[in-house]
Amino acid sequence: IQGPDFPTGGIIVGREGIREAYEKGRGIITIRATARIEEMRGDRHRIVITDVPYQANKARIIEQIAELVRERKIEGITDLRDETDREGLRIVIELSRSANPNVILNQLYKFTGLQQSFGIIMLALVDGQPRLLDLKGMIQEYLKHQKEVIVRRTRFELEKAEERAHILEGLRIALDNLDDVIALIRASRTTEEAREGLISRFGLSVAQAQAILDMRLQRLTGLERQKIEDEYKELQVKIAEYKAVLADEKLVLNIIGEELKDIRERFNDERRTEITFEADNIEDEDLIPREEVVVTITHTGYVKRLPVSTYRSQKRGGKGVIGMETKEDDFVEHLFTTNSHHTLLFFTNKGKAYRLKAWEIPELGRTARGTPIINLLQIDQGETINAVIPIENMEDGKYLFFATRRGIVKKTPLADFANIRKAGLIAILLREDDELVGVKLTDGSRTVIMGTSHGMSICFPEQDVRPTGRSAAGVKGIHLSEGDQVVGMDVVEDEKEVLIVTAKGYGKRTPVSEYRLQTRGGKGIKTLNVTEKNGRVVGLKVAGAKQDLMIMTAAGTLIRTGIDGISSMGRNTQGVRLINIREDDEVATVAIVERETGQPQDAGGNGGEETGGADGANDGNGNGG
Numbered sequence: 288i289q290g291p292d293f294p295t296g297g298i299i300v301g302r303e304g305i306r307e308a309y310e311k312g313r314g315i316i317t318i319r320a321t322a323r324i325e326e327m328r329g330d331r332h333r334i335v336i337t338d339v340p341y342q343a344n345k346a347r348i349i350e351q352i353a354e355l356v357r358e359r360k361i362e363g364i365t366d367l368r369d370e371t372d373r374e375g376l377r378i379v380i381e382l383s384r385s386a387n388p389n390v391i392l393n394q395l396y397k398f399t400g401l402q403q404s405f406g407i408i409m410l411a412l413v414d415g416q417p418r419l420l421d422l423k424g425m426i427q428e429y430l431k432h433q434k435e436v437i438v439r440r441t442r443f444e445l446e447k448a449e450e451r452a453h454i455l456e457g458l459r460i461a462l463d464n465l466d467d468v469i470a471l472i473r474a475s476r477t478t479e480e481a482r483e484g485l486i487s488r489f490g491l492s493v494a495q496a497q498a499i500l501d502m503r504l505q506r507l508t509g510l511e512r513q514k515i516e517d518e519y520k521e522l523q524v525k526i527a528e529y530k531a532v533l534a535d536e537k538l539v540l541n542i543i544g545e546e547l548k549d550i551r552e553r554f555n556d557e558r559r560t561e562i563t564f565e566a567d568n569i570e571d572e573d574l575i576p577r578e579e580v581v582v583t584i585t586h587t588g589y590v591k592r593l594p595v596s597t598y599r600s601q602k603r604g605g606k607g608v609i610g611m612e613t614k615e616d617d618f619v620e621h622l623f624t625t626n627s628h629h630t631l632l633f634f635t636n637k638g639k640a641y642r643l644k645a646w647e648i649p650e651l652g653r654t655a656r657g658t659p660i661i662n663l664l665q666i667d668q669g670e671t672i673n674a675v676i677p678i679e680n681m682e683d684g685k686y687l688f689f690a691t692r693r694g695i696v697k698k699t700p701l702a703d704f705a706n707i708r709k710a711g712l713i714a715i716l717l718r719e720d721d722e723l724v725g726v727k728l729t730d731g732s733r734t735v736i737m738g739t740s741h742g743m744s745i746c747f748p749e750q751d752v753r754p755t756g757r758s759a760a761g762v763k764g765i766h767l768s769e770g771d772q773v774v775g776m777d778v779v780e781d782e783k784e785v786l787i788v789t790a791k792g793y794g795k796r797t798p799v800s801e802y803r804l805q806t807r808g809g810k811g812i813k814t815l816n817v818t819e820k821n822g823r824v825v826g827l828k829v830a831g832a833k834q835d836l837m838i839m840t841a842a843g844t845l846i847r848t849g850i851d852g853i854s855s856m857g858r859n860t861q862g863v864r865l866i867n868i869r870e871d872d873e874v875a876t877v878a879i880v881e882r883e884t885g886q887p888q889d890a891g892g893n894g895g896e897e898t899g900g901a902d903g904a905n906d907g908n909g910n911g912g
Contacts, residue, residue: 288422289562291405293341296321296559300402305562308407309422318560320348320401324388327381332388334395336378340403345369345376351399352380359662361394362386362649385650390575433543438533445529448522450494455519457495458502462512464489468499575646577628581880582648583839584621584672589657592648595624595880622839622878625677632687632704633664634674636722640714640757641666642707645677665710674726681705686729688749689714690737690764690776693721696807697761698752701728716760725776734779736802737764738787738814738827741771744858745811746779746802763808775827783831784855787815787862788838790822790873795862796830796855816861826877835882838866841875849882 290305297318299305308314318340325333339345349369355361363386370377380395382388396402409420411428420428461468471488475481478500485496505511532538579595625631625645633641641664649658660672676687678701685701697715704712715723727735729749738744745765752762765773777785779799788794797814805811817823830836832851839845846866854863868874 289558290560291316291407292558292560293318294559295341295343296338297340297561299560299562302562302564304407308409312409312419312421312424314407316405316407318403318405319396321561322392322401324392329384331384332382332386334380334382334388334392336376336380336401338376339401341405343400343403345371345378348400349378352395355394355398360398361391362658362662363391385652385655387575387650390646430540430543434536434539437539437542441529441532445526445533448526448529452519452522452526453492454495454498455515455522457491457498458506458515459519460489460491460495461485461499461502462507462515465507472500572628572644572646575627577626579624580627580645580650581622581624581837582631582645582675583657584660584675585657586671586875588660588666588671590648590660590663591651591655591657592627592645593650593653621672621675622837622876623675623677624878624880626679629677629679632676632678632707632726633672634676634689634714634723634726635666635670635711636673637667637670638713638715638717638723639667639670639711640704640707641709641711642704673723676726676728678728684730686731686749686754687714688727688729688733688735688752688776688778689723689761690725690773691715691717691721691761692724692772693718694737694763694765694767694773695721695761696735696737696752696764696776697759698729698731698749698754699757699759700754703757713758716758718760724773727776727778729778734804735764736777736779736785736827736829737773737811738775738785738824739765739767739771739811740774740817740823740825741768742813742815742817742824743768743771743811744785744802744814744827745805745807745809747805747807749778751807766808766810768810774824777827777829780829780831783829784850785814786826786828786830786836786850786853786877786879787824788826788828788836788865788874788877789815789817789862790825791820792838792864792866792868792874793821793862794836794853794865795860796850796853797858798855799829801858812858814858816859818861821861822873825874828877828879830879833882835880836865837878837880838874839876839878840866840868840872842869842872844872847880850879 288309290299290302298321300317300319304314304316306314308316320336320340320343321338322334322336325335327333339348349367352364352367356364356367363383364380365383366379366381368379370379380391382391409422409425410417411420411425412418413420413428467488468485471484472481475484481500482493482496485491485499486493491499506515532542580592581595582590582592584590627646629645631643631645633643635641643663647663651657660666666672681701681704683702686698687701687704689697689699699714704714717723731749731754733749734746735749736744736746743765747764752764755761767773779802781799784796784798785802786794786796795815802812802814814827815821815824828836830850834850835847836850836853837845837847848865853865856862866874
């Protein structure tokens with residue numbers, strides 16, 4: 288027994304609901320419209336729907352889809368058409384090149400009438416009382432009912448046959464004594480007298496006598512007499528069959544079987560509703576391939592996702608490629624790599640945290656501007672994304688380490704952010720003149736380094752900051768001079784180096800060993816000589832030689848270069864040119880990405896234009912001239 292078959296077709300998703308109904312008498316099945324994904328020109332796809340669930344309204348479904356597109360609850364639908372004609376139902380949904388057709392279809396199932404749920408309640412009257420039955424019980428009660436129907440029907444047919452045979456017996460007597468019957472009737476003055484005469488003379492019943500009186504003269508012919516004899520014999524056979532059925536239950540069951548076969552032969556059309564073995568609730572995430580992706584967010588709040596392989600590695604000093612088209616008043620502010628299935632925690636300048644899956648960010652072309660972040664997160668007016676951190680899972684014993692523009696730091700257990708509402712949660716309590724600049728995932732025992740725009744830095748143990756709750760304000764991490772501000776915070780790794788990048792495209796890498804541990808809250812030590820030529824510091828990162836540096840300018844130009852292609856220098860130097868910057872442009876953001884296997888590395892690790900002192904000009908303590 289497969290399951291329900293609906294007249295409008297569709298697909299029953301999963302067999303668990305059917306199994307539950309057949310085992311327990313109650314279950315819920317999910318039925319979906321039949322849809323297929325077709326390829327179009329230009330690497331685009333369309334979804335074609337050829338039927339809708341039972342009792343679903345096609346016009347209402349089209350309205351629902353259009354409403355979801357207008358409200359931007361579903362991204363990627365470019366056209367919606369109703370092409371239904373005399374050949375059948377057909378709804379066409381065309382998608383953009385970047386849209387994942389499987390995800391779009393899954394969202395349509397979730398949010399429109401293309402998917403319906405039907406409850407199964409196998410309720411029957413058993414001995415006059417309503418009872419919930421399993422499949423076996425329902426079949427048994429059906430057979431019990433059918434047996435009762437057949438017995439009652441057979442009794443009824445037997446009574447009719449016996450009544451008719453009784454009449455025919457009377458007619459046979461009349462035909463055998465035709466002359467006497469005619470004489471008796473002619474001699475009678477009334478019908479009542481004739482009937483009584485027939486009853487007393489031939490031993491007939493009232494019904495038989497009345498049938499003789501009602502008989503037409505044409506029945507007296509030889510042919511009609513033979514018909515009466517034949518009918519009487521047939522009735523005797525039927526009466527015997529009826530009595531046999533009533534006396535033998537096996538014959539009753541045989542009749543049920545024959546009648547079911549007859550129903551099957553007369554109504555044996557093809558099944559319309561398909562039943563699949565898939566799970567009832569396919570999540571969008573199950574349809575997304577696991578891949579490394581680059582996520583970019585602009586200063587004005589446009590976000591997009593694209594594969595890491597989109598960017599090619601270039602040598603230091605190259606012109607780069609166009610990574611994104613931006614307006615004159617916009618630039619890329621956040622750029623990082625993650626896995627498409629990881630959770631992204633977004634932290635705003637107001638100290639609030641939001642949560643989103645990486646795959647939920649639309650995948651767009653390399654030069655596309657992106658999707659407004661306000662379409663994905665419920666960000667308040669005046670709120671901007673100032674930090675984003677990808678999370679694989681919410682493990683116990685992990686912490687989020689925060690740093691603000693005014694040098695405040697805080698450490699909070701990661702578990703405190705496991706349940707973030709769509710409206711966001713407070714991540715750190717900020718002063719009115721402060722904002723969040725960095726967040727790092729730690730194990731509670733790391734060494735933290737902070738860098739400022741004036742070229743200062745401080746390195747201190749994470750244990751100097753005790754864990755506090757989400758709404759706490761934090762403690763001082765570095766003492767800032769007038770006009771200075773924090774531009775970056777990272778955790779130290781011994782095998783890596785500290786990477787500094789300036790606004791005018793200069794940078795360097797310095798061994799971690801040159802940064803001594805200090806007490807939290809101090810002024811720190813110099814990490815780069817800031818001059819008019821190289822510009823203020825815009826980024827501080829801890830990176831390894833086998834990683835790549837991605838630099839994005841305010842104008843949207845991007846370059847990817849190997850870390851091992853950047854000169855390694857002491858702290859008190861000005862760095863080398865990493866990217867050629869136009870006079871009206873400057874570096875807006877930097878990010879460290881993992882190098883892909885087989886990707887070309889930069890040549891000449893110490894080449895390029897250097898300013899200030901070279902490594903040989905240092906005094907041995909990292910304080911070169």
